[in-house]
Amino acid sequence: MIENSATSPLGALRYDVAPESASLAHLRKSYGLFIDGDFTPPESHEQFETINPATGETLATVALADTADVDRAVASARRAYERVWSSTPGTERAKYLYRIARLIQERSRELAVVETLDNGKPIRESRDVDVPLAAAHFFYYAGWADKLEHAGFGAHPRPLGVAGQIIPWNFPLLMAAWKLAPALAAGNTCVLKPAETTPLSALVLAEILQQAGLPEGVVNIITGDATTGAALVEHPGVDKIAFTGSTEVGRLIQERVAATSKRLTLELGGKGANIVFEDAPIDEVIEGIIDGIFFNQGHVCCAGSRLLVQESVADEVLRRLLRRVDQLRVGDPMDKNTDVGAINSLAQLERIRELTDWGEREGATRYTSACALPDKGLWFAPTVFSDVAQSHRIAREEIFGPVLSVLTFRTPEEAVTKANNSKYGLACGVWSEKGSRTLWVAQRLRAGVIWANTYNKFDPTSPFGGVRESGFGREGGRHGLEAYLDV
């Protein structure tokens, strides 16, 4: 029996480094644009570097697509749509999708390494979440390709044509899968534009599409910056724009697409509320809060960035939460034991710093993990703000980083009011052992996704998307087909 001990440090058994091998990435020095089934040099003759945010090292150079390149890509997609894909039967389209899914599985280790190098997320997450889920989305939509008439959109739902798809840097491969799989299953052809800071996994995916024998031009992948995205949005040959990213850019896109025949779906920002009632299973609540905000460094649109905790258990929850925050292993994303990796870009790091400075300035109490951070690279230690008021910027604006704002409530009504008091409406979590209360709360929350006693769980069979400034349209599930069908 210990009678005079103060604390028992967690993680006292130190883990030696367990790095995944970077050489598995098999990166080329430079990449062209994937147009018409092949990697081609850009008309722009411009290349730009993509760097590893954990080290600052250049990983490869990729092509910067300009208006002429976008033109080529859209023309290629149009040709493929008219000559091949629109007349390819669903059963045949399904075969390609299954093949892509299996190839993603076969090359999963390589994809995970590429994703972690380019994005900065822990290898554990790219290996156990991003890559398997990307494969799962292709498998799932492969099953729909020959059953569209039974999907509930009428007897003869038709594809839209050419889809322009712009994806963010937080889940580069997974977002590519979310966009491509339903579009291809529904019979569309695609021009996909990966994010400027994370183009590599989409280019490996391009190799996989070649390997799968996907007909030329059915998917074109063009790397570039914001101007590339803008050119794609404005291209008259595009029938549909699907965008995942910030609300700010989403708004611009909606303005540009207005008064055209283009269809639009937007998956934008969020300020998810994780609501914890006093009867909730405490140990799993702590893990749920941690997963909700520190998964992928908090670079998650549906992150549970606002913790709403019932006042009667607030001290208890906060104490346990901070103990757990101290335990998070922050550092080399390639280490298999790392929990929190690098911040993807300097711009994002500065945004996180700005908002957390505001948190202090507005009077919230800041707690930052005492973890050691590497010297090189872009890092932000896991941070929790308590004493946060609804009016604080850190309670209203999306920080998109490993920063949690803790607020309290007294009654279920107050929890719902506070959760809904946001311009966003993407995701919420409800934690309680009382099913009737969970349902009562869930019915009143204005959010596209509501998790009960869990958080950040994704499955291809389940639709995902937001309301209000979090966007519109659904990805995943049967609902996800609607975004790519003329119904």
Next chain:
Amino acid sequence: MASLRPAEVRARGVLIPTVVSIPSIDTDEELRRHVRSLSGVDAVGLESRVAKLGTRSLKLSTKMTAIDLAISMVDLTTLEGADTPGRVSSLCAKARRPDPTDAVVPHVAAVCVYPDLVALAGRALADTSVAVASVATAFPSGRASLGVKLHDVAEAIDAGADEIDMVIDRGAFLAGRWGQVFDEIVAVKAACGDAHLKVILETGELVTYDNVKRASWIAMLAGADFIKTSTGKVGVNATLPVALVMLEAVRDFAELSGRVTGVKVAGGIRGTKDALRYLVLVNETVGDAWLSPEYFRFGASSLLNDLLMQRRKQLSGVYPRPDEFSGD
């Protein structure tokens, strides 16, 4: 709004009060109230936490440290109807010097036998610090009167047992007679005197994680020195999620009472990989204070040889043949 001051509530690791103060339970009603006030366990969340910790990668010196730690935590066990003095003697020889070719290998924590073989084991281990543990209380079913159970304990203690592994009355627990379970543990604890008491919950028969958590608390409130998962005699023995529930329980109990209770996982743990997964749970749930044979044990027989084999592999780079280690 509540004012939450992180500076005050900040607690790195497990915060164990310096003064021991165990809540006194005088009536059935008090016990019931206490146990019912425990928060529930969400099975999905619990199992996903375990799965995530299962991906921890222990390499190089960490692996070596962990293997040696695991060896020192083994309760080398034989609990068969066919146990003989010869079998127990050879087990004791193995316990004191698991790898005769390498003096650096630590001895195991204890040898665990039936009461009638305690005296023999005690003699075989007399000049060592390997403890003699005895199962008792009508092990493994626990289906006997309290008098018989206490007599069983007394015999083991008289024969020199340092540790008693008792079983709880699962029938009484599942029928809701928690007070009876509690009282039996209190009585057995008294009969143990200075010997350490491990309370076997037989989690495979309690089935739900909520039950495991409740039984853990009943045992700790009644004075258990250790809580132990299983007898090894039913279909489901120790599992990682059950161990996590029990580790969270001992952590919370230590923070409440200042008393550190040990955890023993038993049954079905055969490989080094399994053992290291349990140590990761210990490391990341309760931490430093429990990372010693004083507060964490593996009840196992075949695990030891796999640990020795992996240890040799770490040192030499090649796997030795199984026959290079003695069978028991």
